[in-house]
Amino acid sequence: AQSVTQPDIHITVSEGASLELRCNYSYGATPYLFWYVQSPGQGLQLLLKYFSEDTLVQGIKGFEAEFKRSQSSFNLRKPSVHWSDAAEYFCAVGALNQAGTALIFGKGTTLSVSS
Amino acid sequence: DAGITQSPRHKVTETGTPVTLRCHQTENHRYMYWYRQDPGHGLRLIHYSYGVKDTDKGEVSDGYSVSRSKTEDFLLTLESATSSQTSVYFCAISDPGLAFYEQYFGPGTRLTVT
Numbered sequence: 001a002q003s004v005t006q007p008d009i010h011i012t013v014s015e016g017a018s019l020e021l022r023c024n025y026s027y028g029a030t031p032y033l034f035w036y037v038q039s040p041g042q043g044l045q046l047l048l049k050y051f052s053e054d055t056l057v058q059g060i061k062g063f064e065a066e067f068k069r070s071q072s073s074f075n076l077r078k079p080s081v082h083w084s085d086a087a088e089y090f091c092a093v094g095a096l097n098q099a100g101t102a103l104i105f106g107k108g109t110t111l112s113v114s115s
Numbered sequence: 116d117a118g119i120t121q122s123p124r125h126k127v128t129e130t131g132t133p134v135t136l137r138c139h140q141t142e143n144h145r146y147m148y149w150y151r152q153d154p155g156h157g158l159r160l161i162h163y164s165y166g167v168k169d170t171d172k173g174e175v176s177d178g179y180s181v182s183r184s185k186t187e188d189f190l191l192t193l194e195s196a197t198s199s200q201t202s203v204y205f206c207a208i209s210d211p212g213l214a215f216y217e218q219y220f221g222p223g224t225r226l227t228v229t
Contacts, residue, residue: 034215036220043221045220046219050215099163100165100216101209101217102173103158
């Protein structure tokens, strides 16, 4: 069965420091992988998406993610964090079905940014 | 931003009453989804639709029904609301024309069942 694990429930990073949020997935074939961000009281915004191409994927807002098949990981990174990046981040894996991809979400990582 | 609206945005209702949430899209996307978000659980799929009048169950469908009579509207109904259905409900859309079948989300509806 598909599953997504985000090992870190809460992370605090200093403004200007680098960020890495971890995501591990379980899926039998090549997965569709996504990172979403949710600001308080808002909906989910797609940060980046991946399927079967380059292992380093660029997204919006300066984020990137690296796919490592051997580790079943899809970690999100940003070289320099801004205070506005404070939010909750969700990793998701998708399997094709009759309605596109059925997404399975991780439980999320809350990012706090300290000054 | 994708043209997705949800109504109402907030609702308080009593146990045992019926509740209908509406998702409306202006993107003409074929696929639509309903999720619920609860602390510590992330998002879980309730029902989805792969075309007008074509729907199927997701992971947590018990107590919910859906209908899609038009491409642009996807309704979620709680026939008899229970306190366990207090949650934030998100609608999402996608389309076979999108290379990654990525989903775009609406702003959410916060439902409280008292």
